[in-house]
Amino acid sequence: MPRSRSLHGFFRRMACVALGLAVVFAPLRSTADTLTVFAAASLKNAMDVLAQNWRAETGHTASVALAGSSTLARQIEQGAPADVFISANTDWMDRLETRALVATGSRVDLLGNTLVLVAHGDHAPEVPLNTLAETLGTGHLAMALVDAVPAGIYGKAALEHLNLWQQVEKQVVQADNVRAALAFVATGEAPFGIVYASDAVAESRVSVVTRFPRDNQAPIRYPAAAIKGGKEDLAAEFLTYLQSPPAQAVFEQQGFETLGR
DSSP states (O other): OOHHHHHHHHHHHHHHHHHHHHHHHHHHHHHHTEEEEEEEGGGHHHHHHHHHHHHHHHSOEEEEEEEOHHHHHHHHHTTOOOSEEEOSSHHHHHHHHHTTOBOTTOOEEEEEEOEEEEEESTTOOOOOGGGHHHHHTTSOEEEEOTTTSHHHHHHHHHHHHTTOHHHHGGGEEEESSHHHHHHHHHTTSSSEEEEEHHHHHHOTTEEEEEEOOGGGSOOEEEEEEEBTTSOHHHHHHHHHHHTSHHHHHHHHHTTOEEOOO
């Protein structure tokens, strides 16, 4: 066989091998462009939109896991493969940072929020906070876990500041996260609940019947950061995107407060 024909056959075989390898490893390359984001449950609606928008703009995928900030932080401590963590309060992020689990220099205060009292139904009447115990009667007040989940911690502190906690404590039904507390009110299982203003925007079956005064609650902050040992470069890109004007507009539409930079 002529040498030129032999070489031609060799190169054809190598081309087939290369094509086969490209098919095999294509999914691995796409997986490398998938970012795992652990985010507080109250961010669900905003993150649904932002993950879709980010993929449209960059081709990257943000796989978002939603739960209470305490649950997510503990999972990260136990080695869960998160690349980004967005907490609904600073304490859980502080905890990860003190354990050297946060990528240096990546932490940013992303958003703010406020507390509201919601009632079942879309046209519920206003309820002054000083009449909350009387209005509840024997009914339940839905809240996120008051000793672990940020929305519950903030809510209990606000009620204590108003000298209302002891009056309503026995009526409080606690949920694993703030969206679960919101669901209790939306379905009518509890007539009232304390959630974030952004949660009320996301649920048409509840009404905001009063807003907690800002001077009666600690500032609500959502810190975000890359997790050390994860896809830190891609995480940095995503965190930058979340601070961009288009992303901030999405957050505002969902009832969050964007923080000046």
